[in-house]
Amino acid sequence: MAKAGAGLLGIVLLARHGDRLGFYQDPFTYTASDTSITPLGSVQEFQLGQLIRSLYMEDNSPFRIEGISTGLFDEAQVKARADAGGEGSVILDSAASLLQGLFPPTRNHNITLANGTLVVAPLHGYQYVPVESVEPDCDISLEAWVNCETFDEATEAFYNSSLFIQVEDENADFLQSLKPFLDGRSVSLVNMWNIFDFMNVESIHNATFAKRLPHGFLAHARALANFHEYGVFSSPRVDGIGNIAGRAIVPTIIQSMERIANNSDPLKFFYEAISYKPFISLFNMTGLASEYPELAGVVNYAAAVVFELREGYEKNDPLIRFKFKNETDSKEFKTFDLFGRQGDVPLSLFKSKLLPAAINNTAEWCAACNNHESRGCEKLGATKGIGWGIKLTTMEFGALIVAILACMFFVFLYPLSSRKTEAKRVDMSPSMEKVVLK
Numbered sequence: 001m002a003k004a005g006a007g008l009l010g011i012v013l014l015a016r017h018g019d020r021l022g023f024y025q026d027p028f029t030y031t032a033s034d035t036s037i038t039p040l041g042s043v044q045e046f047q048l049g050q051l052i053r054s055l056y057m058e059d060n061s062p063f064r065i066e067g068i069s070t071g072l073f074d075e076a077q078v079k080a081r082a083d084a085g086g087e088g089s090v091i092l093d094s095a096a097s098l099l100q101g102l103f104p105p106t107r108n109h110n111i112t113l114a115n116g117t118l119v120v121a122p123l124h125g126y127q128y129v130p131v132e133s134v135e136p137d138c139d140i141s142l143e144a145w146v147n148c149e150t151f152d153e154a155t156e157a158f159y160n161s162s163l164f165i166q167v168e169d170e171n172a173d174f175l176q177s178l179k180p181f182l183d184g185r186s187v188s189l190v191n192m193w194n195i196f197d198f199m200n201v202e203s204i205h206n207a208t209f210a211k212r213l214p215h216g217f218l219a220h221a222r223a224l225a226n227f228h229e230y231g232v233f234s235s236p237r238v239d240g241i242g243n244i245a246g247r248a249i250v251p252t253i254i255q256s257m258e259r260i261a262n263n264s265d266p267l268k269f270f271y272e273a274i275s276y277k278p279f280i281s282l283f284n285m286t287g288l289a290s291e292y293p294e295l296a297g298v299v300n301y302a303a304a305v306v307f308e309l310r311e312g313y314e315k316n317d318p319l320i321r322f323k324f325k326n327e328t329d330s331k332e333f334k335t336f337d338l339f340g341r342q343g344d345v346p347l348s349l350f351k352s353k354l355l356p357a358a359i360n361n362t363a364e365w366c367a368a369c370n371n372h373e374s375r376g377c378e379k380l381g382a383t384k385g386i387g388w389g390i391k392l393t394t395m396e397f398g399a400l401i402v403a404i405l406a407c408m409f410f411v412f413l414y415p416l417s418s419r420k421t422e423a424k425r426v427d428m429s430p431s432m433e434k435v436v437l438k
Contacts, residue, residue, distance in 0.1 A: 007311030008065050009318055010260035010268035011056060012253055015304040016276055017094035018044035022201050023087060027190050029152055030145050030232075032086025040204070041090070042097040044302035044328045049101025051331055052304075056269075057102070063308075068268045073103045073127045076266040079256070082273035083142040084133040092133060094302075095273035099129040131273075137375055140365045142274055144248030145233070148369035150241045158231045158242075159190055167227060174220060181213055189224065196225035226297025233277050234284035234296075239357035241368065246281025248365065249274070250358040253307070257347055260309050261318045279303065285354060287339045288322075295324070295336075302328045312346055319344035 018041025025032040055063050057070050064070075068077055082095040109125040112118050121127070136143040145151050158164055168175075168189035175187050178195065185191065185198060199221050202209040235242035249272070256270035279299045283289040289296040308321040321344045323333035338345050339353055359365050366377035 008056075008063060009309045009311065010065055010068075010270070011309065012256050012260075012307040013052065013269070013271040013304060014249075014253075014278070014282075015045070015048060015094070015098060015271070015273055016279065016299055016302060017087065017091045017273065018042060018097065019204065019301045020087065020090045020201075021205075023197055024194055025086065027193065028155060029147075030086075030155075034088035035090055036088060037090045037093040037097075038205070041094065041301060045094045045097035046101040047328075048302050048304055049098040050104075051101075052098075052306075053102050053104075055333075065268050071106060071108055073129050074266075075130065078129070078269045078271070079132075079267060080129065080271045080273070081132040081134050081142070081252070083136075083275060085136040085143040086146065087275065091273045091275065092131065095131050095271070098271070098273070099131070103127040103129055140359070140362055140375060141248050141252055142272070142278070144244045144359060144365060144369075145277065147371055147374045148241075148244060148365075150368065150370050151244055154235075154241045155232050164189065164231065167224070171224060178217070178221070181209070181217070189228065192221070192224045192228040196221040222298075229276070229298050230280055230284070230289070230296045233280040234289070238285050238354070243281040243285050243357065244359070244368070245277040246285045247357050247368075248359045249278045249282070250285075250354045251360050254347075254351055254355065254358075257307065257309060257318075257320070257350070261316050261347060276303075279305070285357065286322075288336055291340055292336055300326050300328060304333075306333060309347070310344065314346070314348075317346050317348050319346055320350055 017037065019038045020035050020041055021038060023033060023035040055061055056065050057068055058064060059070055068074075080095060080099060083091045085091075105121075105123055105125040105127065107120050107125045109121040109127055110118055134142045136146055171189065175189065178199075179187055182195060182198060185195060187195070196218075199213065199218055203213060203218055204210075231242075233242060233245055234240075237243075239247065252272065253270075256267065259265045259267040260270070276298045280289075280297070282305075283295045303326045304324070306323040308323065309318040310321065312318045320338070322336050322338050324336055325333045337343065339349070341349075359368055362376045363380055365375075366372070366380060369377075371377040
């Protein structure tokens with residue numbers, strides 16, 4: 001393994017949003033309701049930003065990124081994107097809070113006018129860091145599971161699998177015991193994510209509920225939710241439809257790594273604010289979930305992955321080190337081995353493992369999801385059978401241009417503040433079996 005901070009070229013950061021209020025998503029389509037971030041969630045993200053700054057931007061840190069601006073924000077060096085989809089503004093707001101911690105106010109954010117007056121930016125030098133708002137109707141990269149027919153079919157196949165039915169039968173008594181605590185919500189393993197999320201939110205924000213809930217119930221519900229979500233957002237094959245959340249985000253991750261590795265490109269820090277779903281797929285696709293069973297599930301609020309890029313043995317082929325932090329009160333990132341290999345892996349290997357499964361654009365996503373009607377697929381002139389044909393009349397071409405321009409307006413600078421259904425297999429970790437398969 002390369003020396004701790006030697007030749008650190010840059011990082012790619014993936015972070016889940018912070019604590020939020022109640023949230024519901026359809027267990028068959030994962031269509032989501034709006035919700036809002038809480039002050040606790042903002043603090044969690046702000047503190048994560050401070051931690052990232054202390055590790056990678058402070059002059060006295062052994063992990064400092066070479067050549068990165070440690071004071072004023074440099075737009076050429078930093079790029080941030082945030083999912084603006086199913087959870088309303090929660091993820092965008094989380095990105096704003098994280099970037100506040102990463103780039104705190106400084107009186108150096110000023111300008112001297114012609115008359116000699118020194119003007120410091122508002123709020124004692126507040127730094128406004130732009131965030132690209134990734135709208136699902138314009139960009140599939142951060143919410144690829146939405147309106148995806150083949151994904152929905154695979155999800156239903158998982159619910160009908162012998163393993164799922166077995167787990168539901170073995171936990172029937174526990175599920176029934178939850179009824180008094182769920183305020184009329186459906187009690188079934190199919191609805192397990194919504195059950196757990198309700199219990200988790202109430203346990204954090206409702207003192208009466210927290211006192212009433214028997215000891216161990218929340219942990220048991222979490223284990224079942226982990227089983228449920230890992231089964232939905234993973235596949236045995238890297239290019240399986242269950243991995244679609246990871247397959248769609250891979251291109252932006254690799255493109256940013258390539259930019260960081262390019263000496264002529266100033267990019268050093270790439271950040272994507274996301275939901276929990278891409279984490280599950282990526283952990284599965286990179287072999288982390290099988291090697292470290294504790295990662296086969298839903299990450300906590302403000303959980304974060306850092307891909308560190310260091311100078312490699314070959315030119316333009318840096319070494320990648322994977323680090324992950326899942327506890328909001330911890331200041332330690334732990335290192336995990338990718339693809340079952342010990343130590344850092346070269347970017348070339350990372351690409352060879354993941355790029356064949358990547359969904360690189362809307363046309364590829366439409367084909368993978370068998371979607372001909374939404375999220376831009378209707379503008380691509382989908383043809384059944386082989387491939388996708390783009391056959392547009394003048395009027396249709398004009399409509400496409402309008403749609404593209406609309407998406408461009410949505411990507412704004414957000415101020416800081418196979419058709420064939422695949423039955424999916426789920427391997428449960430020993431720790432999960434103790435709770436779930438009793």
